[in-house]
Amino acid sequence: xxxxxxxxxxxxxxxxxxxxxxxxxxxxxxxxxxxxxxxxxxxxxxxxxxxxxxxxxxxxxxxxxxxxxxxxxxxxxxxxxxxxxxxxxxxxxxxxxxxxxxxxxxxxxxxxxxxxxxxxxxxxxxxxxxxxxxxxxxxxxxx
Amino acid sequence: xxxxxxxxxxxxxxxxxxxxxxxxxxxxxxxxxxxxxxxxxxxxxxxxxxxxxxxxxxxxxxxxxxxxx
Numbered sequence: 001x002x003x004x005x006x007x008x009x010x011x012x013x014x015x016x017x018x019x020x021x022x023x024x025x026x027x028x029x030x031x032x033x034x035x036x037x038x039x040x041x042x043x044x045x046x047x048x049x050x051x052x053x054x055x056x057x058x059x060x061x062x063x064x065x066x067x068x069x070x071x072x073x074x075x076x077x078x079x080x081x082x083x084x085x086x087x088x089x090x091x092x093x094x095x096x097x098x099x100x101x102x103x104x105x106x107x108x109x110x111x112x113x114x115x116x117x118x119x120x121x122x123x124x125x126x127x128x129x130x131x132x133x134x135x136x137x138x139x140x141x142x143x
Numbered sequence: 144x145x146x147x148x149x150x151x152x153x154x155x156x157x158x159x160x161x162x163x164x165x166x167x168x169x170x171x172x173x174x175x176x177x178x179x180x181x182x183x184x185x186x187x188x189x190x191x192x193x194x195x196x197x198x199x200x201x202x203x204x205x206x207x208x209x210x211x212x
Contacts, residue, residue, distance in 0.1 A: 007167070069169070072160070072164075074160075074164065074170060075168065075169065078167070078168040078169045079168070079172070079184055079187055080168070080169070080171070080172040080175065081172075141180075142175075142180040143180075143181060
């Protein structure tokens with residue numbers, strides 16, 4: 001029983017951390033979007049708004065599903081879900097490393113970024129997208 | 144890997160959710176275990192076997208991929 005209570009406590013902390021981090025990302029995305037629109041950068045503003053809306057949808061989904069699972073007595077994470085996250089993270093990390101090298105190389109001649117923040121934003125977005133793709137893949141695959 | 148989880152779960156009249164709660168994992172983990180699409184840790188294999196009142200080697204059947212000559 002003590003273990004179950006410990007797991008429940010950890011799950012509540014984990015859920016709170018997910019919500020806080022997501023809200024911080026949403027606030028940053030919204031601020032970025034607003035600033036970009038005010039400067040007349042429509043594409044930057046749209047990207048910022050898109051990220052904020054995507055994260056908001058994600059956090060609502062995670063919050064509802066997580067609370068439902070906790071009420072039913074299931075843990076938020078178990079050994080399989082941790083394994084899926086580990087695999088997705090490591091693959092996303094490796095591919096991001098190569099992609100960052102490619103961005104660095106291509107940015108000199110082929111792709112022209114507005115500034116460093118735009119290149120960094122694209123790189124971070126790409127990492128997040130890669131993680132999501134690998135997570136979906138490993139969540140269905142035999143592991 | 145094949146398992147007899149579904150058969151034993153039915154014998155003890157347990158749903159996937161019941162078994163997941165007993166073992167302390169998510170329902171999807173039980174689903175993937177039953178399909179033979181997840182190789183559990185020794186601890187999880189032990190916990191599931193205990194919950195289904197059997198042994199690990201009776202519950203999980205590992206098939207050798209190499210054909211015997």
